[in-house]
Amino acid sequence: xxxxxxxxxxxxxxxxxxxxxxxxxxxxxxxxxxxxxxxxxxxxxxxxxxxxxxxxxxxxxxxxxxxxxxxxxxxxxxxxxxxxxxxxxxxxxxxxxxxxxxxxxxxxxxxxxxxxxxxxxxxxxxxxxxxxxxxxxxxxxxxxxxxxxxxxxxxxxxxxxxxxxxxxxxxxxxxxxxxxxxxxxxxxxxxxxxxxxxxxxxxxxxxxxxxxxxxxxxxxxxxxxxxxxxxxxxxxxxxxxxxxxxxxxxxxxxxxxxxxxxxxxxxxxxxxxxxxxxxxxxxxxxxxxxxxxxxxxxxxxxxxxxxxxxxxxxxxxxxxxxxxxxxxxxxxxxxxxxxxxxxxxxxxxxxxxxxxxxxxxxxxxxxxxxxxxxxxxxxxxxxxxxxxxxxxxxxxxxxxxxxxxxxxxxxxxxxxxxxxxxxxxxxxxxxxxxxxxxxxxxxxxxxxxxxxxxxxxxxxxxxxxxxxxxxxxxxxxxxxxxxxxxxxxxxxxxxxxxxxxxxxxxxxxxxxxxxxxxxxxxxxxxxxxxxxxxxxxxxxxxxxxxxxxxxxxxxxxxxxxxxxxxxxxxxxxxxxxxxxxxxxxxxxxxxxxxxxxxxxxxxxxxx
Amino acid sequence: xxxxxxxxxxxxxxxxxxxxxxxxxxxxxxxxxxxxxxxxxxxxxxxxxxxxxxxxxxxxxxxxxxxxxxxxxxxxxxxxxxxxxxxxxxxxxxxxxxxxxxxxxxxxxxxxxxxxxxxxxxxxxxxxxxxxxxxxxxxxxxxxxxxxxxxxxxxxxxxxxxxxxxxxxxxxxxxxxxxxxxxxxxxxxxxxxxxxxxxxxxxxxxxxxxxxxxxxxxxxxxxxxxxxxxxx
Numbered sequence: 001x002x003x004x005x006x007x008x009x010x011x012x013x014x015x016x017x018x019x020x021x022x023x024x025x026x027x028x029x030x031x032x033x034x035x036x037x038x039x040x041x042x043x044x045x046x047x048x049x050x051x052x053x054x055x056x057x058x059x060x061x062x063x064x065x066x067x068x069x070x071x072x073x074x075x076x077x078x079x080x081x082x083x084x085x086x087x088x089x090x091x092x093x094x095x096x097x098x099x100x101x102x103x104x105x106x107x108x109x110x111x112x113x114x115x116x117x118x119x120x121x122x123x124x125x126x127x128x129x130x131x132x133x134x135x136x137x138x139x140x141x142x143x144x145x146x147x148x149x150x151x152x153x154x155x156x157x158x159x160x161x162x163x164x165x166x167x168x169x170x171x172x173x174x175x176x177x178x179x180x181x182x183x184x185x186x187x188x189x190x191x192x193x194x195x196x197x198x199x200x201x202x203x204x205x206x207x208x209x210x211x212x213x214x215x216x217x218x219x220x221x222x223x224x225x226x227x228x229x230x231x232x233x234x235x236x237x238x239x240x241x242x243x244x245x246x247x248x249x250x251x252x253x254x255x256x257x258x259x260x261x262x263x264x265x266x267x268x269x270x271x272x273x274x275x276x277x278x279x280x281x282x283x284x285x286x287x288x289x290x291x292x293x294x295x296x297x298x299x300x301x302x303x304x305x306x307x308x309x310x311x312x313x314x315x316x317x318x319x320x321x322x323x324x325x326x327x328x329x330x331x332x333x334x335x336x337x338x339x340x341x342x343x344x345x346x347x348x349x350x351x352x353x354x355x356x357x358x359x360x361x362x363x364x365x366x367x368x369x370x371x372x373x374x375x376x377x378x379x380x381x382x383x384x385x386x387x388x389x390x391x392x393x394x395x396x397x398x399x400x401x402x403x404x405x406x407x408x409x410x411x412x413x414x415x416x417x418x419x420x421x422x423x424x425x426x427x428x429x430x431x432x433x434x435x436x437x438x439x440x441x442x443x444x445x446x447x448x449x450x451x452x453x454x455x456x457x458x459x460x461x462x463x464x465x466x467x468x469x470x471x472x473x474x475x476x477x478x479x480x481x482x483x484x485x486x487x488x489x490x491x492x493x494x495x496x497x498x499x500x501x502x503x504x505x506x507x508x509x510x511x512x513x514x515x516x517x518x519x520x521x522x523x524x525x526x527x528x529x530x531x532x533x534x535x536x537x538x539x540x541x542x543x544x545x546x547x548x549x550x551x552x553x554x555x556x557x558x559x560x561x562x563x564x565x566x567x568x569x570x571x572x573x574x575x576x577x578x579x580x581x582x583x584x585x586x587x588x589x590x591x592x593x594x595x596x597x598x599x600x601x602x603x604x605x606x607x
Numbered sequence: 608x609x610x611x612x613x614x615x616x617x618x619x620x621x622x623x624x625x626x627x628x629x630x631x632x633x634x635x636x637x638x639x640x641x642x643x644x645x646x647x648x649x650x651x652x653x654x655x656x657x658x659x660x661x662x663x664x665x666x667x668x669x670x671x672x673x674x675x676x677x678x679x680x681x682x683x684x685x686x687x688x689x690x691x692x693x694x695x696x697x698x699x700x701x702x703x704x705x706x707x708x709x710x711x712x713x714x715x716x717x718x719x720x721x722x723x724x725x726x727x728x729x730x731x732x733x734x735x736x737x738x739x740x741x742x743x744x745x746x747x748x749x750x751x752x753x754x755x756x757x758x759x760x761x762x763x764x765x766x767x768x769x770x771x772x773x774x775x776x777x778x779x780x781x782x783x784x785x786x787x788x789x790x791x792x793x794x795x796x797x798x799x800x801x802x803x804x805x806x807x808x809x810x811x812x813x814x815x816x817x818x819x820x821x822x823x824x825x826x827x828x829x830x831x832x833x834x835x836x837x838x839x
Contacts, residue, residue, distance in 0.1 A: 425689055425691070425692075426664055426689045427689075428689070429689030429707070429708040430619060430689050430708055432708070433616075433618075433619045433689070433709040433710065434616060434618040434622075435709075436622065436709050437618045437619065437621060487618070488618055488619070489616060489617050489618070490617045490618060491617075523643070
């Protein structure tokens with residue numbers, strides 16, 4: 001039941017989306033004895049919109065069908081008024097040998113006689129007569145698949161000057177269609193048209209030129225991007241873009257080559273399968289490129305949804321024919337792309353607007369002429385999407401380059417900052433002044449002071465150039481600094497650490513800077529001389545809570561971010577990018593700084 | 608002599624105090640130590656001092672912002688600091704000396720001598736004089752000063768523009784800060800020598816200096832010859 005509903009849904013979708021415009025095709029009407037004449041342009045693939053090329057000096061009558069086989073039916077004088085009038089895309093399948101007849105006449109004062117006939121469209125075998133003369137054959141029509149010998153997909157016949165005279169001519173086609181069946185189709189399709197020779201040549205050039213340009217452009221871009229991926233930057237988006245361009249070139253080729261050259265009709269099913277597969281592949285690559293560029297990796301799994309929809313439609317709606325199926329598949333891809341990219345625009349992701357504009361423009365050009373999107377229009381219609389994607393990638397590359405440069409500069413700046421810490425004249429000179437006094441008062445304490453000072457210098461010299469050091473080393477540096485400060489202030493400063501994994505990594509001089517900030521922005525209290533550092537595990541990392549004891553002074557620089565805080569933030573950004581958070585504020589007993597690191601692998605809390 | 612030490616590091620403050628006591632000896636009337644600038648301001652308001660020994664970095668605050676309000680006072684200011692990059696600016700703003708940390712007793716003694724000995728001068732002349740004006744501090748460029756007139760314990764600056772400004776320092780203390788182009792022509796006057804047009808000797812050993820703008824200032828009898836030689 002569910003299967004039937006799904007099938008019906010896809011069929012309905014396919015019909016609503018695509019087939020309706022073609023249902024309104026002209027129907028033969030009126031007295032069967034009267035011919036209904038149509039301008040040649042209507043017969044000559046009106047969907048190609050080349051009316052300007054086809055001066056309406058040739059008209060075709062309606063197409064009439066008679067089952068059976070009689071050589072007399074090739075005669076121009078045969079009365080076919082009782083034959084069944086059919087549409088050229090309603091040629092019966094698998095009915096043995098039958099005949100089709102139509103009339104061709106020249107009109108107008110400046111008559112251009114037809115000099116070239118094209119017959120084909122997938123009819124598996126035929127004999128074509130012009131005013132009773134056999135002018136073209138392809139394969140051998142037969143009454144069964146076994147007796148039928150399949151011919152070529154199409155043939156062109158140049159008429160001799162005697163044949164191509166102004167006036168009315170009768171065309172009779174003896175044919176069978178056992179090998180014309182496209183998967184699940186109920187009818188075969190006859191393509192028959194006549195044109196003056198020079199117009200044929202002009203038409204060929206026009207039909208071949210645009211697809212050739214499309215193939216050339218897509219190949220060039222695809223190869224260029226592939227080489228960029230191969231040699232310069234192996235990022236997924238470039239590989240996808242290269243595959244998208246190369247796939248597009250292949251799709252245009254698969255669509256165009258059968259129009260340009262005849263091929264055995266038995267190959268036709270493969271061409272259709274290849275075309276559908278390429279539409280799905282190219283549209284999936286387009287979606288993948290947009291999603292990979294705009295979203296984090298887990299979004300990529302959502303690409304399966306449009307792929308499943310396309311595959312289902314392709315499987316269930318194949319009988320409707322490629323001309324119906326192709327626009328439906330493209331619309332599924334474009335709607336999905338618009339949803340993905342629209343969401344990205346709403347989330348203000350970098351480059352999303354460019355991609356959206358490109359896809360909207362491609363959608364507009366597609367809807368303007370969906371039948372030739374994969375053929376003559378592809379190079380122009382797909383270009384906006386490619387431009388949007390490439391521009392977005394360019395923006396991303398530029399911002400990454402700027403970020404890399406900033407990171408490099410920041411690393412150099414931070415290294416200098418760290419070195420400055422060890423050479424801070426104010427700290428050094430005050431310490432030496434205090435040392436002069438301590439030497440005189442308490443020589444043993446002076447020795448300890450010198451030792452602590454040396455530990456501090458050695459640590460800072462070793463830390464320079466390092467992005468991270470172990471907390472154990474960092475705490476040793478902090479305690480040496482507190483030893484110096486104890487000698488300078490006559491207070492017994494200390495640091496208590498709780499729940500700390502000494503092997504965990506932190507940026508160098510991280511907690512030392514917090515200690516320095518404490519001395520700079522707080523007045524010491526004799527009853528509170530212990531700094532505390534506590535580590536707590538969080539669901540996705542670790543939280544360090546650092547308390548500086550002392551009375552808070554009214555100092556706006558500390559809240560707004562002085563030199564010390566800027567150093568701490570820059571170091572955290574350098575090591576943890578966006579996966580960190582720092583909050584601070586006055587608490588009972590001092591000033592608390594909380595640093596959260598969201599990467600479990602860098603956890604400093606003991607498990 | 609009354610001394611106020613403003614230093615937030617206990618050990619360093621103790622060192623300065625010990626040196627001061629040894630150097631000044633029994634001339635020391637009292638000595639106080641303040642750890643913060645606010646405490647120092649309170650101490651200054653409580654009783655006048657002769658010399659202030661000031662650290663430029665107190666509790667992380669930039670002492671340069673505090674400097675002007677101190678040099679505008681009646682006392683001399685000696686900076687005792689590790690921030691030697693501020694020394695020149697400190698001199699330009701009118702400190703009598705800048706003692707860089709770490710320092711010896713001899714260096715501090717030299718600085719204190721500039722305060723205690725008559726004729727003691729700052730090693731670098733000031734470029735500005737900080738004056739209190741309606742509750743705020745205003746810097747007067749020394750190039751604008753024409754002459755200075757002593758007025759009890761303070762001084763009156765007469766500027767080239769004709770404007771008058773009062774300074775809390777005595778004439779003697781200002782002379783220690785001003786460049787040598789200012790000469791003491793009278794016990795109550797310091798004059799920019801380049802502004803003097805002529806010296807006039809009157810009957811009764813009375814002398815006057817005529818400035819280029821026509822102002823006449825008295826010249827002390829004992830200084831007349833020295834001034835006349837300087838003007839030549």
